[in-house]
Amino acid sequence: MLFRVDPASSVPLGDQIAACVRGALADGSAEPGERLPAARELADSLGVNVHTVLRGYQRLREEGLIELRRGRGAVIVPGVAAPDRARLVSRLREAAAEARELGLTEAEFLELARTSLG
Amino acid sequence: MLFRVDPASSVPLGDQIAACVRGALADGSAEPGERLPAARELADSLGVNVHTVLRGYQRLREEGLIELRRGRGAVIVPGVAAPDRARLVSRLREAAAEARELGLTEAEFLELARTSLG
DNA sequence: CCCTTGTTTGCACTCTACTAGAACAATGAG
DNA sequence: CTCATTGTTCTAGTAGAGTGCAAACAAGGG
Numbered sequence: 460m461l462f463r464v465d466p467a468s469s470v471p472l473g474d475q476i477a478a479c480v481r482g483a484l485a486d487g488s489a490e491p492g493e494r495l496p497a498a499r500e501l502a503d504s505l506g507v508n509v510h511t512v513l514r515g516y517q518r519l520r521e522e523g524l525i526e527l528r529r530g531r532g533a534v535i536v537p538g539v540a541a542p543d544r545a546r547l548v549s550r551l552r553e554a555a556a557e558a559r560e561l562g563l564t565e566a567e568f569l570e571l572a573r574t575s576l577g
Numbered sequence: 578m579l580f581r582v583d584p585a586s587s588v589p590l591g592d593q594i595a596a597c598v599r600g601a602l603a604d605g606s607a608e609p610g611e612r613l614p615a616a617r618e619l620a621d622s623l624g625v626n627v628h629t630v631l632r633g634y635q636r637l638r639e640e641g642l643i644e645l646r647r648g649r650g651a652v653i654v655p656g657v658a659a660p661d662r663a664r665l666v667s668r669l670r671e672a673a674a675e676a677r678e679l680g681l682t683e684a685e686f687l688e689l690a691r692t693s694l695g
Numbered sequence: 696c697c698c699t700t701g702t703t704t705g706c707a708c709t710c711t712a713c714t715a716g717a718a719c720a721a722t723g724a725g
Numbered sequence: 726c727t728c729a730t731t732g733t734t735c736t737a738g739t740a741g742a743g744t745g746c747a748a749a750c751a752a753g754g755g
Contacts, residue, residue: 463680465682469711470677471742471743471744472743472744473743473744474677475680478677478678478679478680479680481678481679481680482679482680482681485679497699497700497701498700498701499699499700499701500700507744507745508744508745508746509701509745509746510743510744510745510746511743511744511745513701513702514743514744516701527700527701527702528700528701528752528753529699529700529701529702529751529752529753530698530699530700530701530751530752530753530754531699531700531701531752531753531754532699532700532701533700533701542678542679544679546675547672547675547676547679547689548689548693550668550671550672550675551672551689551690551693552693553668554665554668554669554672554690554693555690555693555694555695557661557664557665557668558665558694559694560661561658561661561662561665562658565691565694568690568694569687569690569691571640571641571665571666571669572669572672572673572686572687572690573683573687574639574640575666575669575670575672575673576673576676576677576683576686577673587742589711589712589713590712590713591712591713615730615731615732616731616732617730617731617732618731625713625714626713626714626715627714627715627732628712628713628714628715629712629713629714631732631733632712632713634732645731645732645733646721646722646731646732647719647720647721647722647730647731647732647733648720648721648722648723648729648730648731648732649721649722649723649730649731649732650722650730650731650732651731651732696755697754697755698753698754698755699752699753699754699755700751700752700753700754701750701751701752701753702749702750702751702752703748703749703750703751704747704748704749704750705746705747705748706745706746706747707744707745707746708743708744708745708746709742709743709744709745710741710742710743710744711740711741711742711743712739712740712741712742713738713739713740713741714737714738714739714740715736715737715738715739716735716736716737716738717734717735717736718733718734718735718736719732719733719734719735720731720732720733720734721730721731721732721733722729722730722731722732723728723729723730723731724727724728724729724730725726725727725728725729
């Protein structure tokens with residue numbers, strides 16, 4: 460599982476960390492039952508504060524993706540359903556189809572997609 | 578066209594206002610050529626600052642949904658495809674939100690969008 | 696017991712969204 | 726032309742979220 464973080468991004472660091480786990484789970488590079496790196500360790504490795512990592516972990520717990528226990532660490536809930544990347548792809552396909560119907564050029568469509576990211 | 582806004586929500590007021598117009602356009606309760614309420618007027622009506630309304634309008638302009646001119650106000654782009662375009666924008670925003678949850682970078686998202694065009 | 700690891704608390708800093716007030720510049724109506 | 730309307734721009738202040746830093750606390754495991 461790869462953790463990547465961009466301090467310059469507008470999306471909060473904690474959310475980015477949570478997104479890494481979600482993404483890894485979605486593309487198979489992480490599996491249910493797997494243990495996440497300890498908060499302090501990951502924080503050090505990313506050059507980020509412990510609170511920030513913990514906040515990402517908390518969010519994942521709220522989503523039911525991981526379990527947190529003192530002394531044991533963070534573990535991906537065994538048997539949890541992975542968030543699907545397939546749905547994102549299918550949504551993009553629908554959008555692309557509509558764009559084609561509207562006669563948008565590729566450049567216009569991509570520009571629209573870019574602004575959609577906020 | 579109905580404007581509803583929730584100050585307690587985590588999504589910015591300006592974005593909420595923009596979403597109102599997008600939705601109204603998509604579901605037919607607003608039509609191309611129609612004029613949006615004046616910024617100061619809408620701001621008063623919603624109990625919100627003028628700048629906040631204007632920010633929402635600006636975003637709609639970036640998306641190509643409305644035109645803004647001094648003295649004339651905000652007008653929904655009088656193209657026949659405006660409602661469809663509004664729906665396309667909404668779908669792209671949903672897709673963008675999912676991409677963010679999965680930790681995709683802007684480049685990865687745009688690449689995915691590009692390949693979706695076939 | 697000791698070490699690891701999550702949990703909680705308190706303070707300070709920065710950035711964004713929002714509010715507030717004012718002045719400016721097109722536009723259209725009279 | 727005159728003038729009210731309306732978007733545009735500017736400055737400045739406020740509140741909250743995100744983050745960093747530091748410390749103390751509690752549960753689990755060797």
